Amino acid sequence: MSVRLRGLTIAYGSVVAVDDATFELPKGAVGLLGRNGAGKTSILRALLGLVRPTRGSMQILDLPPDADPREIRRRVGYMPERDCFIPGLNGFECVALAGQLSGMPERQAFRRAHEVLWLVGLEEQRYRAVAGYSTGMRQKVKFGTALVHDPDVLFLDEPTNGLDPRGRVEMLDLVQLMARDLGKSVVLSSHILQDVERTCSDVVLMEGGRVLAAGPVSDLTKNARRTFHVGVEGCDAQALALRLRGDGVVAASVGERGLLQLDVVEGFEASTVFAAVSAAGGVVRRLVEHRRSLEDVFLGAVAAGSGAPAAETV
Amino acid sequence: MTATLEFHGVSKWYGQVSALTEVDLCCGPGVTGLVGQNGAGKSTLMKLAAGLLNPSTGEVSLCGERPTRRAARSVLGYCPDIDRFYEEMSGRNFVAWMLRLDGMTARAAKARAGEVLDELGLGEAMHRRIGGYSKGMRQRVKLAQALGKRPSVLLLDEPLTGLDPVARHEVTQVVRGIGQSGVCVLVSSHVLHELQNFADAGVALIHQGRLLAHGAVAELRAQMGERPHRLRLRSEHPRELASRLAALDVVASVSVGDDDVRIETRAVAGAFAELTRVGASARGLITELQPLDDDLEAVFGYLVS
Amino acid sequence: MAIYTRGYRDVSYQPTSAFARIWPIARHELLAMFRMRFGAILFLLCLAPTVGQLILLLVRAGLWEVAPEGRGGGAIPFGDRLDPASPNFYMWPITTMSFVPFLVLTTLVSVRAIAKDRAAGALEIYWTRAISPWAYFVGKWYGSFLLLAAAFVAAPCVLWLTSVLLAPDWSQLEATIGMVPRVLAGLAWLCATMALLAVSVSALAPTPNFAAIVWLFVVVGSLGFGQVLRFALRENWTVAINPWRAGKRVVEWFAGFTPFFDYSPWAALGLVTGIAAVLLALAARRLRVLEAVAS
Numbered sequence: 001m002s003v004r005l006r007g008l009t010i011a012y013g014s015v016v017a018v019d020d021a022t023f024e025l026p027k028g029a030v031g032l033l034g035r036n037g038a039g040k041t042s043i044l045r046a047l048l049g050l051v052r053p054t055r056g057s058m059q060i061l062d063l064p065p066d067a068d069p070r071e072i073r074r075r076v077g078y079m080p081e082r083d084c085f086i087p088g089l090n091g092f093e094c095v096a097l098a099g100q101l102s103g104m105p106e107r108q109a110f111r112r113a114h115e116v117l118w119l120v121g122l123e124e125q126r127y128r129a130v131a132g133y134s135t136g137m138r139q140k141v142k143f144g145t146a147l148v149h150d151p152d153v154l155f156l157d158e159p160t161n162g163l164d165p166r167g168r169v170e171m172l173d174l175v176q177l178m179a180r181d182l183g184k185s186v187v188l189s190s191h192i193l194q195d196v197e198r199t200c201s202d203v204v205l206m207e208g209g210r211v212l213a214a215g216p217v218s219d220l221t222k223n224a225r226r227t228f229h230v231g232v233e234g235c236d237a238q239a240l241a242l243r244l245r246g247d248g249v250v251a252a253s254v255g256e257r258g259l260l261q262l263d264v265v266e267g268f269e270a271s272t273v274f275a276a277v278s279a280a281g282g283v284v285r286r287l288v289e290h291r292r293s294l295e296d297v298f299l300g301a302v303a304a305g306s307g308a309p310a311a312e313t314v
Numbered sequence: 315m316t317a318t319l320e321f322h323g324v325s326k327w328y329g330q331v332s333a334l335t336e337v338d339l340c341c342g343p344g345v346t347g348l349v350g351q352n353g354a355g356k357s358t359l360m361k362l363a364a365g366l367l368n369p370s371t372g373e374v375s376l377c378g379e380r381p382t383r384r385a386a387r388s389v390l391g392y393c394p395d396i397d398r399f400y401e402e403m404s405g406r407n408f409v410a411w412m413l414r415l416d417g418m419t420a421r422a423a424k425a426r427a428g429e430v431l432d433e434l435g436l437g438e439a440m441h442r443r444i445g446g447y448s449k450g451m452r453q454r455v456k457l458a459q460a461l462g463k464r465p466s467v468l469l470l471d472e473p474l475t476g477l478d479p480v481a482r483h484e485v486t487q488v489v490r491g492i493g494q495s496g497v498c499v500l501v502s503s504h505v506l507h508e509l510q511n512f513a514d515a516g517v518a519l520i521h522q523g524r525l526l527a528h529g530a531v532a533e534l535r536a537q538m539g540e541r542p543h544r545l546r547l548r549s550e551h552p553r554e555l556a557s558r559l560a561a562l563d564v565v566a567s568v569s570v571g572d573d574d575v576r577i578e579t580r581a582v583a584g585a586f587a588e589l590t591r592v593g594a595s596a597r598g599l600i601t602e603l604q605p606l607d608d609d610l611e612a613v614f615g616y617l618v619s
Numbered sequence: 620m621a622i623y624t625r626g627y628r629d630v631s632y633q634p635t636s637a638f639a640r641i642w643p644i645a646r647h648e649l650l651a652m653f654r655m656r657f658g659a660i661l662f663l664l665c666l667a668p669t670v671g672q673l674i675l676l677l678v679r680a681g682l683w684e685v686a687p688e689g690r691g692g693g694a695i696p697f698g699d700r701l702d703p704a705s706p707n708f709y710m711w712p713i714t715t716m717s718f719v720p721f722l723v724l725t726t727l728v729s730v731r732a733i734a735k736d737r738a739a740g741a742l743e744i745y746w747t748r749a750i751s752p753w754a755y756f757v758g759k760w761y762g763s764f765l766l767l768a769a770a771f772v773a774a775p776c777v778l779w780l781t782s783v784l785l786a787p788d789w790s791q792l793e794a795t796i797g798m799v800p801r802v803l804a805g806l807a808w809l810c811a812t813m814a815l816l817a818v819s820v821s822a823l824a825p826t827p828n829f830a831a832i833v834w835l836f837v838v839v840g841s842l843g844f845g846q847v848l849r850f851a852l853r854e855n856w857t858v859a860i861n862p863w864r865a866g867k868r869v870v871e872w873f874a875g876f877t878p879f880f881d882y883s884p885w886a887a888l889g890l891v892t893g894i895a896a897v898l899l900a901l902a903a904r905r906l907r908v909l910e911a912v913a914s
Binding site for chain 1 (some may be wrong): 349350351352356377424448449450475477478479480481482483504505506507508583586587589590591592593594595596597599601602603604605611614617
C-alpha cells in the first residue's frame, strides 16, 4: 500500500472538487484517469500536502496522518504536467537545485543529478540551457527532477504529453523501470489510455470529483460474457463456425475482418478449436479472448456516472 | 470529381537543410494517418498540402489544382496544431468570421457556423466566449472552421493533443465520419494505437524527410516477411509448452513467463501450422494465441530502426 | 575482478535543515546578475562611485603622481566627502552617488526574483519540494541582499581597509574606527531593507517586466512626489516617501551626520518600515501555496 484515502473531500469555498473519495493504491504503477476537472489534480495536491482535505483522511506510505507536508514531499516526487522550469538554468543545475530544495546536501545532490540524468538519457545534453530543449528533453528533465531525491512514490502528470512515438516509448519504459524493477509506487495520470494499459496494473477512474471505479485493470476489463476471437487461414470460417457449436461454445459467427467470434461458457477448451481447424486443413493465426479496452471501461463508466451518453454520435 | 491529395516527386529544402525528399503520395477519400518522429517532415508535408509553402521540386495537387492557387483554397480545410484564438469571440462568431474570409456572405456564414458547430456537439456552448472553453471544445472549434466550407480535402495536424479520453473519442468519431462521407482527410498523430483505429484509408510513414511506407497496416506488416514475428501463447502448462516448442525448428527463441510463453519466429506460416498441431494435441496447452507485432507501432518501429 | 553496472542506485543522505535549503536559492539569485549578458560589466559599473573614491585615495596617498602641487595639501573643496579621515568619505559615494546603481541592481535582479519564477511557472517546482513559501521568500531576499551588499557594503569596506593600510601610521585607523563600522552597519541595513522592498514587489507582480516597471515607477516617482510634497507642506520629512531617501536619512542618523534636509530619522524609519510591512503582508497573501499549482 502506498496511498490510502478514506472519504476524502476537498472543497474550495462552495466548489467541491473531490467528493468522498475512498481508495487504496497498491505498490507498483497505478493509473489515475479522468476528464479535465474530474478532481485528479486536487487529489495530487492533497497528497503533496498543498491543500488540506475538508473531510476525510489520507495516509501516504508509513507517514502519520498529521505529518509535516515537507516531510511528505521529501518522500514523494512530482512531475508537473505543464512546462515549468526555474529560468536561466541548464539541465544539470535544474535537477541538482531540485534535489537541494528537497533537502539533499549539495554533494549528494550533484552526484545524484548526474546519475538521474544518465538514467533518463540526457547525459549528453545536461550542460545545455533548458530553454533550448525539445519537448522530449523537457519531459525527461521534469522526470529527472521528480526522481532526484529518491522518492518512494512518484506522481507523474501527463508524462507522455506531446511526445513523438519514440519519446513515448522511452518515457513508458522509464515508468516501467520505476514500478517493476525498482519497486517504487508510481501514480500515472494520463489521457492516453493505451499508455496506462501498458504500464499500470491498477487504475482509479474519476469523474466529477467522485471515484467511479478503482481496482486492477484485469478485473475492470473483464467481460461478463467471455468471447474469443479466432483468426484462421486455409479453411472456411463459416463452415468452421457451424462445426464448433457445442462443447462450451454457445454461439459462433464470422465478424469483421473475417475473424471468428466464439461466445463461450465454462467448459470451453481452446484445444477443440485447434483440433477442428487442423481437421479442416487450416491453421490458427490468432486465438485471443476479447477483453474490453480501458477506453471502453472509461467511456462506459463516465456515461453511467454522469447519466449522459459518453460519446455523442455525429 | 473525387477528393484527392497527391504529391509527385516533392522535395523541400530550407536553405541547405532538406526537410522532404522525393515524396510520392496519393491519398483518396477516407482518413489517412500521417506518422513520424518530431522533425521527420510531417508539418512540412502538411504545409505544402495547405499551400503555405511551395515545393522546391515536384508537384502537389489538391483535386487536380496547385494548392497555392485560389481555386484550391475552396476545397481545402486546414486545422493547424497551434492553439490560438481570439479568446473574446464566441465560438460561433469565430467560425463565421473565418468562413467570411473564405468568401461567404455574413448571413450564410453565420448560419453555416451554427450548423457545423451543432453537428460537432457545441450547440449550446457556441455563444460563449472561446476563452472559457475546454481543450476539447477548442479543438472542435478549430475543426469547425476547417469543416465549415465543406472541403474536399481536410488536413488535421495533431488534433488529439491534450484532449481527455472522452474528447479524444468524440473527435475520433467525428473525423472518422467525415472520412466516410467521402472527404480526403490527412491526420497526423503521435498516438499510434489511436491512429490505427480511425485511419481507414491506411497510414503514411515518414522518417527523416522520406516517405517510408504507405498503405494499410496489415498489408505493410505482411510485406515485411523477413522480420521476426513475436507471438504470445497463454498456457496452463507453460514449461511443458516451452519445451515442446523449443524442439521445433521454425521457432527461433522461446521465453517462459508465469502463465505464458513468448516465441519468435521467422517462418511465420510454418509456425502457425506447428502451433495449430501443438494446440490440438492436449487440453490447456495453448489457451490463447496472440500475435504481438502486427500493429502500427511494430511496423513503425521496424521501419525507422 | 568485477564488472560494474551503471544501473539505478539508491541514495541515502541526512536531510539538510530547513535553514540550509535557503542557501541554494540565495546563491542562484546572487548569480542571476552574472548569468546575464554584460551582467558582470554592469555590476562593475555600479561600483563606479566607490572606485572613484579609491582612485582619489591612491592619489592622495601619493601613489599616483597627478600634479606636484596636488600632493598633501590645500583646501578640499567638497568638505569631508573627499577626506579619507572622515566617515563621510565611505558613506557619500553610496548614499548620494549610488542611486542609479541601486536602481540598476534592483531592477535587473531583486525585483525580478519571484516574478520571473511566477511567469515561468517555476513556483510549482518550489512548492512541490520540501520547502515552505517562507523559506523560498527568505532565500530570494537573502540572494538580492548579498548582491546589493557586495556593491554597497563590501566595496566601501574594502575602501576603508585600503585607506587604513595605506596610511603611514595607525592614525587613520584611530581616526575612523569609531564611525566607519557604524556607517557600514547602516549601509547593510539599507541594503537589507531595499532588498526586502524589491523582493516583496516582485512577489506581487505577474511578470518580471511588469515588476520592473512598477518598481521604477514607485522609486523614481516617489522621489519627485516627495519633493512636491515638501514644497506644498513645507515639511522636510515628506522626502522620506522615497524609500532610498528615507533609508539614507536613517543611515546618516545612525552614523551621526546632519544631513542637508534635516528631519526626524524616526519619521524616515517609520515610513520605510511601514511600507515594508504593507508590502510584506501583501506578498505573503500572494505566495500562498495553492495558487501556484495549475488546475
